[in-house]
Amino acid sequence: MRLKQPNGKVAMLEIRNVSRRFGKKTAVDSVALEIEQGQMVGIIGRSGAGKSTLLRMINRLIDPSQGSIFFEGAEVSAHRGATLRRWQRDCAMIFQQFNLVPRLDVLTNVLLGRLNHRSTALNLLGMFSNEERAQAIAALERLDIAPTALQRAGTLSGGQQQRVAIARALMQQPKLILADEPIASLDPMNAKVVMDSLRDINLREGITVITNLHTLDTARSYCNRIIGMAGGKVVFDGAPESLTREAVRLVYGADANGEEISEAITSTSIRPERLRKLESAGSLEPAYAGH
Numbered sequence: 001m002r003l004k005q006p007n008g009k010v011a012m013l014e015i016r017n018v019s020r021r022f023g024k025k026t027a028v029d030s031v032a033l034e035i036e037q038g039q040m041v042g043i044i045g046r047s048g049a050g051k052s053t054l055l056r057m058i059n060r061l062i063d064p065s066q067g068s069i070f071f072e073g074a075e076v077s078a079h080r081g082a083t084l085r086r087w088q089r090d091c092a093m094i095f096q097q098f099n100l101v102p103r104l105d106v107l108t109n110v111l112l113g114r115l116n117h118r119s120t121a122l123n124l125l126g127m128f129s130n131e132e133r134a135q136a137i138a139a140l141e142r143l144d145i146a147p148t149a150l151q152r153a154g155t156l157s158g159g160q161q162q163r164v165a166i167a168r169a170l171m172q173q174p175k176l177i178l179a180d181e182p183i184a185s186l187d188p189m190n191a192k193v194v195m196d197s198l199r200d201i202n203l204r205e206g207i208t209v210i211t212n213l214h215t216l217d218t219a220r221s222y223c224n225r226i227i228g229m230a231g232g233k234v235v236f237d238g239a240p241e242s243l244t245r246e247a248v249r250l251v252y253g254a255d256a257n258g259e260e261i262s263e264a265i266t267s268t269s270i271r272p273e274r275l276r277k278l279e280s281a282g283s284l285e286p287a288y289a290g291h
Ligand SMILES: Nc1ncnc2c1ncn2[C@@H]1O[C@H](COP(=O)(O)OP(=O)(O)OP(=O)(O)O)[C@@H](O)[C@H]1O
Pocket: 022, 025, 026, 027, 045, 046, 047, 048, 049, 050, 051, 052, 053, 054
């Protein structure tokens, strides 16, 4: 059965009372969410709040200890074999550390996004059609990195590697993109390029994007829905405008001195004015200023 949202729309992704335990530790605790097609969702929370574990369960990199996950009415958490591979094709994942094959060239890395679309025999032969190659080049052009196509992926900067990972995700022709801290290893300028690319894919193709973010202001700037997690539970779920100071405190709690966590601490900000302030305070290399 597919649940109707309060606005009458049908939820595309339903997470029904999902929990995940690791030994005695409950990483995700009875999470229930419904996400409509086309949303750009940011998941925020302190380190250890359960954000990665939640994304990994959606993609089935790990299994829930309890509860179930549905996508377009089918129970993702029960998929096995070919059905599971199809789901992992429909649900592309982007990681903080890019997860490219560094010794392979960029074009081949992007073509790897097609693997779950093809027969095992074709994959063993390692042959890609001209059409697939043209699609891969188009994906690289879209991300403005086509000139790197024949370079080894490992020689690219972090920002370029993440763009290759996004191009590879596009090659999967996914219905959903999950991004696990996609900008946590990037400088502010590259972080902006990567977030702009994800937003562009969300807006132009209508692909749902769910992304874990360490930085509150990035979630506010790019997402139309923010989910706040603390201690494995969802403690906030709403539009960026309703993420009040009180809600932020609920998500991030208090620091060791009992003081409220300021928004600056949860921010690497990709806004120029903040960069200038950080630079003049001596906490940022001048090279980042002006982006
Ligand atoms: N494979 C695992 N084995 C044991 N404990 C785990 C495992 N994966 C996660 N945990 C624990 O589950 C909790 C939630 O971890 P998770 O990585 O989901 O948090 P997070 O919010 O994504 O944090 P971060 O932002 O640091 O990645 C943490 O206490 C973590 O130590």
